[in-house]
Amino acid sequence: MKTISASQSTFAPPVMEARRWLQGVQFSPDRPLINVSQAAPVDPPPxxxxxxxxxxxxxxxxxxxxxxxxxxxxxxxxxxxxxxxxxxxxxxxxxxxxxxxxxxxxxxxxxxxxxxxxxxxxxxxxxxxxxxxxxxxxxxxxxxxxxxxxxxxxxxxxxxxxxxxxxxxxxxxxxxxxxxxxxxxxxxxxxxxxxxxxxxxxxxxxxxxxxxxxxxxxxxxxxxxxxxxxxxxxxxxxxxxxxxxxxxxxxxxxxxxxxxxxxxxxxxxxxxxxxxxxxxxxxxxGQWLAGERAEILDRRAAISEGFPALAAKGWTLLGCGAYFAYVTHPYDMPSNELAPKLVRDAAVLMLPGTMFMPPENTAGQRQMRIAFANIDRAGVGELFERLV
Incomplete structure (x- = not known):
């Protein structure tokens, strides 16, 4: 019987898998990709x-x-x-x-x-x-x-x-x-x-x-x-x-x-x-970091303030804080199918809830994670417009 290695005992890295959804997709200058998939700063240190x-x-x-x-x-x-x-x-x-x-x-x-x-x-x-x-x-x-x-x-x-x-x-x-x-x-x-x-x-x-x-x-x-x-x-x-x-x-x-x-x-x-x-x-x-915190809290507020537009379409906000909003979607498809579709149809990259759940827990099929640390208040507004 073939032995299963340690690396074979788990799944592929989710962020790398999500990046593969971008292959072959063209984004227009007036509608660039909104990437809310990864919880990491993209700017260099100050x-x-x-x-x-x-x-x-x-x-x-x-x-x-x-x-x-x-x-x-x-x-x-x-x-x-x-x-x-x-x-x-x-x-x-x-x-x-x-x-x-x-x-x-x-x-x-x-x-x-x-x-x-x-x-x-x-x-x-x-x-x-x-x-x-x-x-x-x-x-x-x-x-x-x-x-x-x-x-x-x-x-x-x-x-x-x-x-x-x-x-x-x-x-x-x-x-x-x-x-x-x-x-x-x-x-x-x-x-x-x-x-x-x-x-x-x-x-x-x-x-x-x-x-x-x-x-x-x-x-x-x-x-x-x-x-x-x-x-x-x-x-x-x-x-x-x-x-x-x-x-x-x-x-x-x-x-x-x-x-x-x-x-x-x-x-x-x-x-x-x-x-x-x-x-x-x-x-x-210390003072610079306090400013970074204030900016993240403002983006969090933008998520909460703008979410009623999504709620009217059947989305639910389960949690919001730090770098993340965790939501349920209203569509008749599992989130791991919806996520690559959003890349193609809305130029939005986010991770499906199935990446954060054991396979036997089907709740993840209705859930999505929005990592909003790299979009400002205006970016949050644009994200919601596309999702609506």
Whole structure:
């Protein structure tokens, strides 16, 4: 019998699949493609950061060499200091690992928690790369349905915990749903995970674009937070460093020591220039980042304000926040057929809900994700006109 490889155990990368829908399609100058498929900035870092990065390239010899596996020590210290202040808790540099993007932080967390055959609870709709990594690691994806609110239920999660469950994963603000999980909901999942002796992994890639003020949860105020919590973060969205691959994993030192084994065998160390850029950004771009957040919140408002035109045509807005709006469509076809049709008929590229759901969950056939971070208020209006 032919053996199935790790990569064959999962599906093709969704964003790459969606790009193939563009092949052979011509877009006119007066109706260019509106691409709302990928949740990543398309602009380079701001000019002051580019100048700082150029100085690093020319003047910092260490930026061109191998560095510590767990990351650049000054960046680890800066994360610890800013996290302690932002969350009102105690985070030390020894709690911080810098990774080659947040996807690698998730992979490292799973590597230090799970063996093949173990189980991880993943709310659906899920971030597809999380599911892909679980598949390739031989870890069972225990799908937790969130229903029309897109908010996971701790009691339902408790009923799905098995002897092989090693972690619960939350993403807030959520990808793909856009919803911001209330602090008391996050705390309930933390208490559930602790009671069962499993980890709570919280991916806060989009925390810089949360509409709320103050800390989004109080988990770091618990003096023993690190016995349960693993937090993931990405510098890519905040400072437009997507191509430099810089993320973070915040956890107890013992877990980071296990993650170090994984990281050392995959990349040896994170991108050195990217790490120094992230540090410079944290120390110098606070006001600029506040402006970026205000712009994203304005685009979110444009989605909510303009959506009644789509609602009149049978669309439903399930969630909206950070970079995303998650919607249901009114058409008599599954979303994986509608999405390429929208490319041809409306010059709009977005991802179907089937990419964020297990095949057995048919809700994804009515759902679509709109990643609106790269279209401004006028672009949102044009998008809605085409969809109408």
């Amino acid at each position: 000019a002051p950061m580019l100048r700082a990065m150029a100085d690093t390239v020319m003047m910092d010899a260490g930026a061109h060499l191998y560095g510590p596996v767990l990351g650049y020590d000054p960046l680890r210290a800066e994360v610890a200091q800013q996290w302690s202040r932002a969350y009102g808790g105690q985070v030390t540099p020894e709690n911080v690992a810098i990774t080659s993007g947040c996807n690698q932080a998730f992979a490292a967390a799973i590597a230090c928690l799970c063996a093949a055959g173990d189980d991880v609870i993943l709310p659906v709709p899920y971030y597809f790369n999380h599911r892909m990594w679980l598949d390739m690691a031989g870890v069972h994806c225990n799908a937790l349905d969130t229903g029309p609110t897109l908010l996971p239920d701790p009691e339902q999660a408790a009923a799905q915990i098995t002897p092989r469950t090693r972690a619960i994963v939350l993403v807030t603000p959520n990808n793909p749903g856009g919803v911001e999980y209330p602090g008391d909901l996050v705390r309930a999942f933390f208490d559930l995970a602790r009671a069962h002796g499993i980890a709570l992994i919280i991916d806060e890639t989009y925390r810089d674009f949360d509409s709320r003020t103050g800390p989004p949860h109080d988990l770091f105020t618990d003096p023993d937070w690190s016995d349960t919590l693993i937090q993931l973060y990405s510098f890519s969205k905040a400072y437009r460093l997507t191509g430099h691959r810089v993320g973070a994993m915040i956890a107890c030192p013992a877990r980071l020591a296990e993650a170090e084994k994984f990281l050392d065998t995959v990349t040896i160390c994170p991108n050195q220039i990217g790490q120094r850029a992230a540090l410079w950004g944290m120390q110098n771009l």
